[in-house]
Amino acid sequence: MRALFRSRYRLILLSLTLTGILVVWYLNHVPGGFVAGVGQLFLTSILCLLGLFFWLFFFSQFVLPVHKLEDRWRIYRRLLLYIQGGHGPAIFIENGKIRQRKGEIKKEGPGVVILDSASAAVLRKDDRFNRAIGPGITFTERKEYLEGDKAVVDLRIQKGKIGPFLSSGAPAGVSDDQPARLEVQQRQRMETRALTRDNIELVPKIVVHFKIDAQPGEGGSQYGYRPSSVEKAILRRNVDANLPEDTPDRLNDWRWLPPRLAADIWKETLSRFRLDELFHSRFNLPTALQTIHAIIHQRLTQPVVDELDLFGKPTGQQVPSLEYHMLQERGIRVLKVEIRDLEMPEEVEKDLIKRWQTSWLSQAKREKEMIEIQRQYITRESQEQAVRAFFSEAVSPLAETCSAQVYSVKKVFHILMRSIRTNLERNPQAQSKFQQEIEQLSQLVEWSIPED
Helix, strand or coil: CHHHHCCCCHHHHHHHHHHHHHHHHHHHHCCCHHHHHHHHHHHHHHHHHHHHHHHHHHHHCCCCCCCCHHHHHHHHHHHHHHHHCCCCCEEEEECCEEECCCCHHHCCCCEEEEECCCEEEEEEECCCEEEEECCEEEEECCCEEECCHHHEEECCCEEEEECCCHHHCCCCCCCCCCHHHHHHHHHHHHHHCEECCCCCEEEEEEEEEEEECCCCCHHHCCCCCCHHHHHHHHHCCCECCCCCCCCHHHECCHHHHHHHHHHHHHHHHHCCCCHHHHHCCCCCCCCHHHHHHHHHHHHHHCCEEEEECCCCCEEEEEEECHHHHHHHHCCEEEEEEEEEEEECCHHHHHHHHHHHHHHHHHHHHHHHHHHHHHHHHHHHHHHHHHHHHHHHHHHHHHHHHHCCCCCCHHHHHHHHHHHHHHHHHHCHHHHHHCHHHHHHHHHHHHHCCCCC
16 A cells, blocks of 8 residues: 555545545535536536646646747646656756756656756666767657766866876875875876886876867757767776676776876887986977877877887878777867876986086076177177267268368368267267267367368
8 A cells, every 4th residue: 555655646546535525525515416516516527627738738838948849748748747646757967967856867757858058968768778868958758767977978178187186185184194095196196107218207197188079069069069979978988897797887987088098198108218308309309208298199189190119209100099099989089188297206306306407507607608699799799880870970961061172171170070079969878978078079179160
């Protein structure tokens, strides 16, 4: 009996019970006897039932923002099922997360799924994946359901991190002597730990920016929605073979793959370079660290990439990128890769800093010498230009005056001294610096005034 009242027919049973009580009460109080009461009760029941269906259909038009008549009819049918207790899940998915009432996702009847512009999902039916759904309203059929958060994707740009991120910021109340924390730190370090060609250990933090493969605006979403990419991301998730088959966590999240591919490429490429090549370059070529970053980005974003030999030198050939094709098969597109905070052994870091300080000092001295030589050259060049300009300005009035006539030596000297004084007086800096010389020139100009 308890199970019966908890079934989908509980509302019907309660309604029939309440209706029976009202009928008995009505027949005992209506004037005209039993026959008249039954007729009136039947007519009233018909009117109430028709009113129920009419107003239910009327208000169902405003439940969800749909435009097609077929969708309005689906809403009406689901409201009828809701009254009977046989409705399916009513779920809202926001930013790749499911919002639902407790146990809502387990309902098997026809339901509805509402997704915002940043969400998509894959529905299951009869223990198999059935179809992908994107932003908007989706009506689910009977026994069609969501597997859970792992069957939902966020269409926005994702940021996958791998490496020793836990050691960079210790949460409050957690000490480094806790075994669990130390174990997690060590596991994170091993994810990106790699050796250079001269056997130096380096541990970086790697950040990969990626998203579901689709163009912005595609599929009615500003972030881009492509059903085939969503299906690939969910259906082709990686399997953790170390966990039992009946464990839900055996299937990794779709965001698991890109950062781990970047870490694998980092380990492979770093082994081709020595430590001193990572930060120094010759002949204005990129450093080894820049080359490694470029190779990781190429292998995750391009179908063919430049090939490197065992010593990190380009061979001039291009080879297919297996990582790119692996991401394409899973409907994922990588946008950007970052390599941060290289960690190395303490003694190596100290030696490297010492060498940097030494090389920096010698480089600074060489640059200082070059700057001093350049300054002296510019100074001499400026002085020569100033002398030539001063001579040209001082002699030009004399040339203009004497071009048509022949003057005496005293007249020519007078014109030259006056021209030089005029040029000095026009220059504010020269006027303040050569005040005494200007006074002497004035005396010479007055002394050399020719007699008419």
